[in-house]
Amino acid sequence: MLSYRHSFHAGNFADVLKHTVQSLIIESLKQKPKPFVYHDTHSAAGRYDLRDEKSQKTGEYKEGIARLWHRNDIPELMHPYIDTVEALNPNGDLKYYPGSPMVAKGLIGHANRLELTELHPTDIKLLRQEFAGDRKVRIEQVDGYQGLNGKMPPAQRRALVLIDPPYELKTEHDDAIRGIKDAHKKFATGIYALWYPMVSRAQVNRFCQKFADQGIRNILRIEMCVKQDTNEFGMTGSGMIIVNPPWKLEQQMKELLPWLTKQLKQDDTAHFTIEWLVEE
Numbered sequence: 001m002l003s004y005r006h007s008f009h010a011g012n013f014a015d016v017l018k019h020t021v022q023s024l025i026i027e028s029l030k031q032k033p034k035p036f037v038y039h040d041t042h043s044a045a046g047r048y049d050l051r052d053e054k055s056q057k058t059g060e061y062k063e064g065i066a067r068l069w070h071r072n073d074i075p076e077l078m079h080p081y082i083d084t085v086e087a088l089n090p091n092g093d094l095k096y097y098p099g100s101p102m103v104a105k106g107l108i109g110h111a112n113r114l115e116l117t118e119l120h121p122t123d124i125k126l127l128r129q130e131f132a133g134d135r136k137v138r139i140e141q142v143d144g145y146q147g148l149n150g151k152m153p154p155a156q157r158r159a160l161v162l163i164d165p166p167y168e169l170k171t172e173h174d175d176a177i178r179g180i181k182d183a184h185k186k187f188a189t190g191i192y193a194l195w196y197p198m199v200s201r202a203q204v205n206r207f208c209q210k211f212a213d214q215g216i217r218n219i220l221r222i223e224m225c226v227k228q229d230t231n232e233f234g235m236t237g238s239g240m241i242i243v244n245p246p247w248k249l250e251q252q253m254k255e256l257l258p259w260l261t262k263q264l265k266q267d268d269t270a271h272f273t274i275e276w277l278v279e280e
């Protein structure tokens, strides 16, 4: 079943958190003059038109990137991410939003490579169009975890792997944990960043505990909720579980999250968490 289309959600509060964390990790990797790979297991389309029917139907970007657009007090740590959005909108109107592959492409630098996998037939076509002719990008229509396993360890021995499943199926939390565990066995020093939705607190707690029990060390969890947890339907926040985070990331998020939560909150119950699931 592949019914999920990211175009309904592009630029929402969850994308802002995910792409900010992604950009901070890429910027950290660039500090060393050694090549690295950006590997995106669930790439989706690469770029979204926020004026199209799907974006307009949900209007989710209005509570995400649109709240930061044209602000002159964006913290410096967020500039690389915001620059990738501005690069798609040179006349200053917010029309396009970059997906994770485009955020990576905008920041990664010439010496580095992108490995992108996506299963949806429409999105893979859009992704291929977006990166046509770009020789540092490889795109494959394969299962994200199989694609990842086949590429580990990367020749460069430095990588950020972004895992951003749609969580449509009941198995997807476990699939993500297994996928990371298998890749980590082959390449223990890679950075693995897994996104998750905050829909049910009990489920997030079980998921985090299970992740923490895998025998993998050095795992940071970052979560931002735009309103209080609820048992009713709907996503109230989202988080990232990061294996082998760059050493500055915890401090950077401690600086950023109070500001970001304030900008994206939907009411005064908004809250955030930064914690070590497993220490080094």
Ligand SMILES: C[S@@+](CC[C@H](N)C(=O)[O-])C[C@H]1O[C@@H](n2cnc3c(N)ncnc32)[C@H](O)[C@@H]1O
Pocket: 002, 004, 005, 006, 015, 018, 041, 042, 043, 044, 045, 046, 098, 099, 100, 101, 117, 118, 119, 120, 123, 142, 143, 144, 145, 164, 165, 166
């Ligand atoms: C949340 S979206 C990804 C968004 C993208 N990472 C971004 O930030 O712009 C999830 C994508 O995963 C794709 N997908 C679902 N199952 C997959 C699988 N097993 N392997 C690869 N892609 C998959 C879906 O078609 C969808 O486009």
